[in-house]
Ligand SMILES: Cc1ncc(C[n+]2csc(CCOP(=O)(O)OP(=O)(O)O)c2C)c(N)n1
């Protein structure tokens with residue numbers, strides 16, 4: 545029963561066990577572990593950078609949710625068209641973006657992914673298949689349908705991917721997008737990161753039922769509900785659905801149940817402003833850490849040991865620290881840059 549499984553997954557006392565890695569490709573597991581650590585350390589660096597006053601704009605951190613982006617990205621190509629939203633550092637990094645350019649963007653530097661014009665919520669990295677994150681909740685969902693449809697009309701096997709939140713699903717355009725994708729058989733994967741909150745409000749105060757997969761069923765899309773803190777579970781669901789989409793069988797939907805460790809925006813936990821967010825829940829969810837769980841699963845399977853994990857962590861921290869220092873030293877865009885790339889008519893300055 546989907547609702548029963550959802551209810552088990554949304555209780556943080558469950559699913560704290562090591563990830564089952566039996567039968568999984570070894571290289572894929574190491575890649576997943578490295579990628580999640582990379583994202584975790586990058587976002588931890590941004591949390592500190594924001595707290596210490598280096599970052600001007602808001603920063604929406606997805607610490608705790610890394611397995612969703614990494615689990616899906618393992619089955620994507622750079623020619624696919626991936627869209628995110630306001631909490632998309634994990635999505636762009638999982639697709640292979642240079643963390644230095646992400647940092648430069650968040651700092652408003654001219655070397656940033658969007659040339660310093662957008663900040664944390666306007667990320668763009670076309671060479672790695674990331675077609676955009678925007679702060680307008682649900683604003684990119686229909687674009688992913690259009691991009692998937694364009695790929696289909698061009699005869700490629702590429703797909704559109706929409707990462708969206710449980711709050712975004714409350715916008716009408718999501719339901720129109722699901723319907724249109726299905727009726728046109730557009731190659732699109734919808735990935736709902738259901739972290740149980742939209743801003744500060746728990747889903748039980750917003751929806752009669754907490755699982756968003758019922759909207760996939762209502763629009764006749766195949767769907768999977770997965771443990772969003774288990775990279776292998778996300779990978780298995782994504783690999784299966786993406787293979788079907790590439791075969792021309794139309795759109796599909798994943799609902800990944802997860803939780804963000806920080807509050808809605810910036811580095812605080814937001815216990816006091818969260819409606820139904822308690823410190824007990826946050827600490828229970830921290831025990832369902834997707835990185836620790838994959839590491840434990842790999843150690844249990846004899847693939848690595850604790851020394852390997854701590855060395856990998858130190859190496860990753862060094863990479864992140866170097867990228868941050870380099871981005872900090874970069875210049876801001878000049879004032880004349882405000883007028884370039886406003887119109888796209890000439891083809892000049894694109895890219
Ligand atoms: C159209 C629109 N409405 C409201 C907001 C304000 N807002 C920003 S994030 C957010 C909550 C989004 O929740 P969800 O989609 O679950 O994503 P999460 O923050 O949990 O990752 C809201 C309401 C917005 N940016 N855009």
Ligand SMILES: [Mg+2]
Nearest residue numbers: 709710739741
């Ligand atoms: Mg949410």
